[in-house]
Amino acid sequence: MTKQADERPVLSVSGLDVSFSTMRGDVKAVSDVSFDLKRGEVLALVGESGSGKSVSTRAVMGIVRGNATINARRMELAGHDLLTADEEQKRKLRGRVISLVFQDALSALNPVLSIGDQLGELYRTHLNVSKKEARERSIELLRSVHLASADKRIDDYPHQFSGGMRQRILIASAIALKPEVLIADEPTTALDVTVQAQILDLLDELRDELGMAILLITHDLGVVARMAERVAVMYAGRLVETGSVDDIFRAPSHPYTAALMASAPRIETVEKLEPIKGSPPNLIAPPPGCAFNPRCTHLGELCTKVRPELIGDLPGRSRACHYPLVETAHVG
Amino acid sequence: MSAEPILEARGLSKTFRAGGAVFGKPFQAVKDVSLAVMPGETLAVVGESGCGKSTLARMLVGLETPDEGEILFRGAPIKRDRALRRQVQMVFQDPYLSLNPRRTVLDIVAEPLDVHGLAKGAARTARVEELLTAVGLDPAASSRFPHEFSGGQRQRIGIARALAAEPSVLVCDEPVSALDVSVQAQVVNLLIDLQKRLGIAIIFIAHDLAVVRAISHRVMVMYLGRAVEEGGADRVLVTPNHPYTVALRGSALEPDPARARLARGKATRGEPPNPVNPPPGCRFNPRCPRVTDECRTNEPQMKRHTDAAGLSGVACYHPVQEAEALSA
Numbered sequence: 093m094t095k096q097a098d099e100r101p102v103l104s105v106s107g108l109d110v111s112f113s114t115m116r117g118d119v120k121a122v123s124d125v126s127f128d129l130k131r132g133e134v135l136a137l138v139g140e141s142g143s144g145k146s147v148s149t150r151a152v153m154g155i156v157r158g159n160a161t162i163n164a165r166r167m168e169l170a171g172h173d174l175l176t177a178d179e180e181q182k183r184k185l186r187g188r189v190i191s192l193v194f195q196d197a198l199s200a201l202n203p204v205l206s207i208g209d210q211l212g213e214l215y216r217t218h219l220n221v222s223k224k225e226a227r228e229r230s231i232e233l234l235r236s237v238h239l240a241s242a243d244k245r246i247d248d249y250p251h252q253f254s255g256g257m258r259q260r261i262l263i264a265s266a267i268a269l270k271p272e273v274l275i276a277d278e279p280t281t282a283l284d285v286t287v288q289a290q291i292l293d294l295l296d297e298l299r300d301e302l303g304m305a306i307l308l309i310t311h312d313l314g315v316v317a318r319m320a321e322r323v324a325v326m327y328a329g330r331l332v333e334t335g336s337v338d339d340i341f342r343a344p345s346h347p348y349t350a351a352l353m354a355s356a357p358r359i360e361t362v363e364k365l366e367p368i369k370g371s372p373p374n375l376i377a378p379p380p381g382c383a384f385n386p387r388c389t390h391l392g393e394l395c396t397k398v399r400p401e402l403i404g405d406l407p408g409r410s411r412a413c414h415y416p417l418v419e420t421a422h423v424g
Numbered sequence: 425m426s427a428e429p430i431l432e433a434r435g436l437s438k439t440f441r442a443g444g445a446v447f448g449k450p451f452q453a454v455k456d457v458s459l460a461v462m463p464g465e466t467l468a469v470v471g472e473s474g475c476g477k478s479t480l481a482r483m484l485v486g487l488e489t490p491d492e493g494e495i496l497f498r499g500a501p502i503k504r505d506r507a508l509r510r511q512v513q514m515v516f517q518d519p520y521l522s523l524n525p526r527r528t529v530l531d532i533v534a535e536p537l538d539v540h541g542l543a544k545g546a547a548r549t550a551r552v553e554e555l556l557t558a559v560g561l562d563p564a565a566s567s568r569f570p571h572e573f574s575g576g577q578r579q580r581i582g583i584a585r586a587l588a589a590e591p592s593v594l595v596c597d598e599p600v601s602a603l604d605v606s607v608q609a610q611v612v613n614l615l616i617d618l619q620k621r622l623g624i625a626i627i628f629i630a631h632d633l634a635v636v637r638a639i640s641h642r643v644m645v646m647y648l649g650r651a652v653e654e655g656g657a658d659r660v661l662v663t664p665n666h667p668y669t670v671a672l673r674g675s676a677l678e679p680d681p682a683r684a685r686l687a688r689g690k691a692t693r694g695e696p697p698n699p700v701n702p703p704p705g706c707r708f709n710p711r712c713p714r715v716t717d718e719c720r721t722n723e724p725q726m727k728r729h730t731d732a733a734g735l736s737g738v739a740c741y742h743p744v745q746e747a748e749a750l751s752a
């Protein structure tokens with residue numbers, strides 16, 4: 093159904109740190125985050141609210157807001173070194189090579205421009221085409237995201253569309269220049285489930301057609317299961333487990349990943365839910381040792397003393413835990 | 425469970441005007457909705473945004489006056505009876521917006537005690553501390569302000585406030601929708617636990633079918649202001665009969681890759697329609713895969729019967745049968 097992902101990474105990030113200086117102290121929003129996104133693959137970044145998903149990807153896009161300090165060992169995008177690129181070079185990469193879709197389509201679209209003008213503008217500035225051609229291309233683009241009666245609605249303004257339609261328009265503007273990487277930050281969180289299903293189908297389709305890699309940010313494990321091949325789990329600004337979706341959902345090895353899955357309700361079964369006790373830590377003064385230790389039920393001696401490093405055993409699989417869960421062999 | 429409903433709504437309708445109270449176009453946010461909940465029972469109301477869930481909830485607790493229909497508490501019309509009103513309390517969706525940021529937790533939780541003159545001075549403080557303990561918070565929290573708490577903790581404060589007046593029915597409007605799953609489960613378990621201890625009935629409004637499954641005994645599904653299906657949670661969620669419930673069920677993703685991938689390429693077509701101009705006939709007809717001419721002209725009525733789980737019914741000319749629902 094979907095094309096096999098190519099092995100070369102199109103986006104490679106290593107040792108990313110982002111901190112915000114605030115009146116209460118330094119917020120360590122992202123610490124030592126590393127990942128590779130391969131061509132054509134969907135990598136999901138999951139974690140609870142505030143775990144650093146959006147800040148990590150905004151740092152890659154070069155659009156972090158606020159008083160931030162950003163450091164990384166490596167940040168490469170399709171052969172371009174983002175650490176040495178100047179603002180002008182980065183601006184050119186945004187849209188053409190990498191682009192972003194947010195949760196809140198209404199605030200991401202310009203309320204005083206018709207959608208035809210907004211999309212046309214992209215073509216005119218980046219591809220230098222005539223006004224007429226830009227308009228034709230915009231209509232074509234809106235058709236490709238299945239916006240009903242695209243030719244009639246091109247002169248409408250964002251507020252005249254439903255939430256699902258606006259999300260299609262936002263996706264259209266993100267893929268207009270056929271980027272190699274699409275960062276989708278909670279692209280369906282604000283939508284109803286039947287509309288979410290339409291948008292996820294659309295992302296699948298665009299990925300097949302354009303060979304785009306997608307970095308999908310979500311807190312919804314069902315969306316991860318539906319969309320992604322690989323998953324990276326974040327907790328308190330750090331990656332705590334990475335691996336293939338099939339492996340991790342079958343047998344999570346980090347206690348946080350396991351607890352997150354156990355807490356998710358399911359339609360088919362009516363078992364008592366198993367919440368994770370407490371809440372995520374304060375990122376100004378995270379607990380010593382493993383940041384998950386106040387909530388962990390698998391605690392050992394080292395947990396409050398030494399911070400576990402993210403280490404891998406099998407290729408592509410890693411976790412940051414002193415006492416990872418072992419896969420129990422299934423009988424039969 | 426006793427045979428008499430603790431709270432019943434008969435034929436509730438509410439019309440608003442879109443785009444201004446005087447010149448706006450009228451539309452029915454809730455149309456002819458009836459429901460009944462038994463003591464100690466949880467009835468979930470599910471549906472997508474704008475289908476009228478919150479409007480229904482606000483009518484049930486008296487924050488909104490129905491244009492038509494009536495609400496009965498143990499068989500007696502509630503109307504403006506304050507003593508009866510007290511029996512039905514609301515928990516709001518957004519723990520960030522529903523708590524006054526300038527008041528202490530003590531004053532927030534004590535609000536129903538003050539309004540109904542139920543306790544003063546030391547008794548008031550003691551009652552608040554008891555309520556905070558009941559919802560799993562440290563009683564010392566009473567001197568702090570809402571911003572000092574996480575989302576899950578704020579939702580506990582909202583529940584403590586709703587319980588202060590010793591209601592027999594809690595109407596919870598999307599109480600866990602704004603919370604992360606790990607914390608969502610804490611609040612769901614708290615509600616289940618309180619229900620067991622206090623015997624309260626719960627009307628649980630949600631759009632997430634999996635959460636609904638964890639907490640509810642019975643489920644009512646709404647679409648564009650109408651109740652389209654109701655019945656025991658097992659029947660409605662596992663083998664739905666209404667094509668819209670089937671679509672909702674098919675779109676709900678679970679943390680199981682093999683199962684979730686089955687949903688690929690199967691999205692229900694079409695946009696949710698504009699409530700100002702609902703389609704004639706069945707309101708779901710423009711998106712329904714089973715639509716026939718009859719559906720486009722006549723609006724199907726809910727036919728109810730009683731089964732082991734209580735009232736059960738579906739408003740559809742061509743309901744989906746069990747075997748089909750499973751393969752959809």
Ligand SMILES: Nc1ncnc2c1ncn2[C@@H]1O[C@H](COP(=O)(O)OP(=O)(O)OP(=O)(O)O)[C@@H](O)[C@H]1O
Binds near residue numbers: 112120141145311
């Ligand atoms: N401009 C800023 N100033 C100070 N702190 C910030 C700023 N932006 C983000 N943070 C903090 O950084 C941390 C990570 O935020 P981020 O937005 O990446 O979380 P997230 O994982 O995307 O969460 P959500 O699921 O809620 O979108 C949070 O603790 C947040 O409060």
Ligand SMILES: Nc1ncnc2c1ncn2[C@@H]1O[C@H](COP(=O)(O)OP(=O)(O)O)[C@@H](O)[C@H]1O
Binds near residue numbers: 440473
């Ligand atoms: N006070 C109001 N004035 C006008 N329209 C309203 C008002 N309250 C709700 N509505 C509209 O009524 C419909 C149902 O709303 P609501 O009950 O909040 O839906 P839900 O809770 O199911 O998302 C929506 O179209 C909403 O915009």
Ligand code: SF4
Binds near residue numbers: 415
């Ligand atoms: S390192 Fe210790 S506290 Fe952290 S997840 Fe592993 S077992 Fe739990």
Ligand code: SF4
Binds near residue numbers: 708713715
């Ligand atoms: S009445 Fe007709 S259009 Fe409506 S849900 Fe049933 S089959 Fe579909």
Ligand SMILES: [Mg+2]
Binds near residue numbers: 145146147
């Ligand atoms: Mg975010």
Ligand SMILES: [Mg+2]
Binds near residue numbers: 477478598
């Ligand atoms: Mg609502």
